[in-house]
Amino acid sequence: MVDNYRLLIGGQWVSSPVQASIVNPYDDTVVASVPVADRELVDRALQAASDAAREMAALPAHQRYDILMNAARLVEARKEELAVSITRESGKTIRASRQEIERSIFTLRLSAEEAGRIGGEEVRLDRVPGSENRLGFTWREPVGVVACITPFNSPLNLIIHKAGPAIAAGNAVVVKPSPQAPLTGLMLGEILLEAGLPPRALNIVYGGAEVGRQIVTDPRVQFIAFTGSARVGREIASTAGFKKLMLELGSNAGVYVHRDVSIEKVVPRLVQGAFATTGQACISTQRVYVHRDVYEPLLHRFLQAVDRLVVGDPMNPETDIGPMIDKSAAQRVESWVNEAHARGARIAFGGRREGAVVWPTVLVDVQPDMKVVCEEVFGPVVSFIPVGSVEEGVERINDSPYGLQAGVFTEDINVAFRAAKALKVGGVIVNDSSKYRADNMPFGGVKGSGMGRESPAECVRRMTEQKVVVLNLD
Ligand code: NAD
Secondary structure (H helix, E strand, O other), X not given: OOEEOOEEEOOEXXXXXXXXXXXXXXXXXXXXXXXXOOHHHHHHHHHHHHHHHHHHHHOOHXXXXXXXXXXXXXXXXXXXXXXXXXXXXXXXXXHHHHHHHHHHHHHXXXXXXXXXXXXXXXXXXXXXXXXXXXXEEEEEEEOOEEEEEOOOOOOOHHHHHHHHHHHHOOOEEEXXXXXXXXXXXXXXXXXXXXXXXXXXXXXXXXXXXXXXXXXXXXXXXXXXXXXXXXXXXXXXXXXXXXXXXXXXXXXOOEEEEOOOOOHXXXXXXXXXXXXXXXXXXXXXXXXXXXXXXXXHHHHHHHHHHHHOOOEOOOOXXXXXXXXXXXXXXXXXXXXXXXXXXXXXXXXXXXXXXXXXXXXXXXXEOOXXXXXXXXXXXXXXXXXXXXXXXXXXXXXXXXOOOEEOEEEEEOOOHHHHHHHHXXXXXXXXXXXXXXXXXXXXXXXXXXXXXXXXXXXXXXXXXXXXXXXXXXXXXX
């Protein structure tokens, strides 16, 4: 069954003569047909958002709260349909898709709560001689139009992380979902309209880099909320001009395992960190630095656990590892593993590919300059590396162009804090892998992993401008 989708522009559902097929990466079936936006349609979307900005700014906080809470209820009512859609379009396992929907509901609720929390502060102007009788304070105003550009791996929650706070803050929105996984983003349009959002305030267009570039360089956009690769993030930073940016980019996240850990407790967390969502997460654990004293037993237990993972049909609730987003992504990962192998790395598990499916792969004897170590794999591949101390573990984790999140496993609070202080990342997770994310924590990275932090509270602050007001009481 092929579903036909339309784009949401200026409150209307519109089509276009050029259609793209959305293909299930597991069985290559076409699951949907989506209109590709040309320049004129993107222009109409940007104009509609720009026209709606004033209406959104005038919408009281209680209405913005109600709209987002209604949307949370509507997502809840359609949750199985949404989860199945994510699995069909992207190959994400149905278990992971269901988790994503639960998180999406939570992110909408968190965003709703922030609508009532936007506020300013008093400025002590009597600190300045001659200003004793002046009263200063700030308030926050919406920036205007927020553009949301998102990747394929969490196609709904990552849109909600941007559009939710943008609406909570009183902005109009243009969304460009991933060209590979746009369907739940389009369904969110129906949901937010039904929830009571002013019709022109949310515009959803479909397309690839060209559509993205048109949005990024348009002067009607005041804020770009982007999640995606470092390559595209860099381009956006250099072409956006005077716009506020939030860039959530990639990583090759590392974890350090100290010698004092309980191997039974650590192994399941590491398996989850490396292989959940088939390794296609920006915080997937890609490098595990293990204290030499526990390296062999930990690796042994890890390989046993990996052997129990179920690989295959993502619609099967038992499946742990589904396909990657497409065959070419799987071929790239396979070629990186082969390159490491040719240079002396040993494949301790996996190393197999069929179509878009890559079996969970564990590498040892890797070198720091192998792609599987120093670049973002974004697939189900993890390397185990022995180290002699927490200092060495931290140094090796920091030896990366990225710095998103890191994990530290230890029973020793001093080791945990020493590592947390020295790690050059946006988030340190103690006694879990790098892959832990709660939707209300500030999330984002340093170095090549981007700029800004994502959480509804952080985004609402950033998606508003501070205005200072001074009263002269002389
Ligand atoms: P991608 O960078 O290829 O695409 C992301 C989005 O940008 C897509 O919508 C794409 O069409 C659009 N785009 C492409 N070229 C553009 C351009 N020149 N201008 C504007 N937009 C453009 O990423 P992907 O392959 O969809 O996703 C994988 C990447 O996303 C990985 O690097 C991963 O680490 C990253 N990611 C980061 C986070 C985070 O929160 N830090 C979360 C998930 C994924």
